[in-house]
Amino acid sequence: MKTFKTYLSFVAILAFLFTSCSKDGEVSENPESSKAALSFGAIVQDLANKSTNKQSDVSDLPACTDDTPAYVEIVLMQGDTEVVGTEVEPFQVDLVAGQLFTKEVPELELEPGTYSLEHFSVYNAEGDLIWLAPKGGVLAEFVDSPLPLDINLGAGVKKYVDVSVLCFDDRNVNQYGYMFFELDINKAFEYCFFANYCTPEGRHFPARYSVDISIDGTTLYSGVVNTTGVNNDGDLYADPLCFALPDLSEYADDEEYIDYTVTLLDWTEEGGYGDVDQMEISGSLSRAEIMANFDGTDNVDYEHLRFGCDQ
Template sequence: MKLNYNYMVLALLLVLCLTGCSKDEASSVNTPDESQSATITFQALLDNLANRSMNKAHFDQVPTCSDGVPEIAVIGIEYGSESKTVVVDILEDEEGYFTAYSEDLKVPVPSDGTTTVTVTSFMVYDGATDGDETDMYYSSDYGNLIWIAPISTDDENEDQFAGYVDNPLPYSFELSPGTKPYIPIDVLCFDRRMVNEYGYVFFDIDQKEIFNFCLFGNYCTPSGRHYVANYSIDVWLGDDNTGIQIYDGLISEAVDSNNDGIYEESPLCIGLPDDPDTANEEYYFEITLRDSPEYDAGDDEGRVVLAGVLTEEEAKNLFVGDSMLEYYHFQVGNCGESDTPPIFNDPEDETMRYKSCLGALNGSEAVIFAYAKLEGNYLTTEVWAPYVPSGEHMQHLHGSADDTFISSCPDESDDANNDGYIDINEGLSDYGLPQLFLTTSGATNASGGTWPSGSSYMYSRTVTLGSADTPSKAAMTPLDHKTVVVHGMMVDGTFDPNMPIACGQLELNN
């Protein structure tokens, strides 16, 4: 299997706001009919975004990010029968970037009405005089193009930037004399250098960052033969397919690039928008299997084979960063393997599945995700821990055997002795006694077994409920009444194997 990483990385979102000029600026211009005109000024917000990739063809118009400083704005506007391009300098003060005053941006406005102004283009250059003349983004007049307001080029796809920018061009607004409207124009650039850039702030306006999520799939025939999967994905904001759709039938297809009968495919990398005002944002995925020259998917062709919610916490903590997983690897058919990790489910599979994002306890800063599925009497648990304090980590499913209460996680109020830690005994009233010991091998009860260790780990084990050392299925169900608790951290210079570092209640994930 050959993986080609062609990352297109989006690093920077610049929200520029159109506003009427200030009173000081107006008074400095001696114009008798000032009440019947208005002057447009552009002010800038630069947001320091993570460098993540996107795979949307309509972003081809967006230039590559650079370390160039914004010097010149080239702006196309229309109003009435007038259409013109205005070139204006970009200035900076302690509050951020903004365009210099320009008479060319003064728009006549009826004293008893408004004028509709349409921004048709907005490009920002760095003013460099020694650029590469062959670079499509270099202008000998203005330098390197570093930002551009994306233009919605297809009237039938006006929502092609939905979820990424609020107002793709062309964008119209009403301008009245004496008013100061703030109309956001979103400006983008791509960064292919995989490094963090910029960190300028103007004033507090909601903005979105883009982070990367990659997928790679295999299809396996009934006999177990593996192939690179052809598939398409649809993605919506929210927990189902009724939200804003940000990807519609995006196709990943294997190709025989060397004409040698060996098909290869790169992971499909997409950019997901993150609203900083929404905690742990959710993205609903549907993955549809497609036929390939290598295989016939039979009844599965054209079927949604995986669906479900990817949370922001899962995506960022499991798949974003050098030390994380490179991509979500899913398996369709008789592959003999499970997805890594099992985020999405086959909508036609009636297996009961659960997951939890564990909350850190006692200042551990642990990042842990737990997954469970119940098939008959077989219970499979997986724990993915991208970060935990170094050491050995006991982990358990807690609850009550007779389901007399719903297991939950403790909070600061449970620190009875006020020592700054919620020890294992102080949390028992919330999560209950351990019912299943999530050991890596050996017994799954108090009599023994080994535990995962390290500063990160991936754990998976299947046990038969009701066997010699495991609770019965009746005692372990319903699973969404159980919590996963992980232990082990340094306390006052000594490693305490019992100190809880994270806790999370399982939730149904079907």
């Protein structure tokens, strides 16, 4: 068995090979269009056989495959807003047949601005994950451009962005910077929180709050804060927070294994409730409790929490 240091050395070599030809640039401009067209590429197919040969006698390196990539899944954000794809459901884009760049699709015709690529994974035609762009963990140090990747789009530009990818081996998923359930939506639930705050005088406000979620002491999310503000009509608003939570088969349907803490925060915008003493609402969730919040196959009802309000 090779040492972990040897393992990382080999991965570093692979990362260099996969990204040495990367080119991120505008291909053409259409002055009549106010939007930009975005495509992604992964330099993997020509090097797949070479990387497999290099790793054939090293058992602790990520297992590579010579499968033909068929499509990618992405999550593209602008600031805190998910623009294309979501954490719970990344957006799928087919690759051009016989090529390693994505087809042009309406969803990737975007307004000019700065975006962030938060997720990039490559699959074969059978839906097996074969390549993955690191976004943290040990392996992020061994690619030139780990995620998140900033992308600047100008008006009328057709831009191709190559993404650094490595062989995927689910034995090492945490080393890519992903949580174990993020790459298999069939093993995850969506669960959403919404909260109100009631002042001692009894006035109701939408609440600003943070959420922490863990399983058996292992943190999944920490200090995630909802978006708040004042709309064009001068009314206060607070967005809900939704999370992908793991569906773990080792727990019974009614066994609570997901722990959460929701903490009330000060409201800083004018007209809000101002500074408050921190309040916390904590609880645990089972599979059955999460499923009870589903309304049909697609809609998810919010878990409505109330700070200082009569239940």
